[in-house]
Amino acid sequence: MTGDQAIWTSVLAGIWGLAMVAVFIMAIRLSYAIERRSAGLQNTTGVPRKAMMFHTVFNIDVARDPETQAMRRRMVKLLIINLAGFVSMFAYVFSSRGG
Numbered sequence: 001m002t003g004d005q006a007i008w009t010s011v012l013a014g015i016w017g018l019a020m021v022a023v024f025i026m027a028i029r030l031s032y033a034i035e036r037r038s039a040g041l042q043n044t045t046g047v048p049r050k051a052m053m054f055h056t057v058f059n060i061d062v063a064r065d066p067e068t069q070a071m072r073r074r075m076v077k078l079l080i081i082n083l084a085g086f087v088s089m090f091a092y093v094f095s096s097r098g099g
Contacts, residue, residue: 009096013089020085023085024082026078027075027079027082028051030072030074030075031075032051033071034056035052037071038056038063039061039063041056041061053079057072057075057076
């Protein structure tokens with residue numbers, strides 16, 4: 001790997017990392033919004049907990065109204081974008097290492 005290629009790879013990795021974190025945070029925020037709208041997922045304990053992403057992705061105890069389902073589909077799209085970002089970075093790393 002040449003010096004210029006190493007610099008561009010570092011810049012690309014930094015931008016990629018920021019983008020993946022931003023997309024994942026957006027998905028988490030949507031998951032919390034979906035939980036607030038779904039009676040079966042609401043946190044009634046008063047103790048903070050992790051996002052119930054597994055439940056929201058697989059539509060377990062999620063409210064069935066059209067707006068909540070649209071939010072759920074948007075969250076799933078964001079998670080697919082995140083997965084595609086990791087696959088593309090994996091492909092880039094293996095294609096740039098020369099073998």
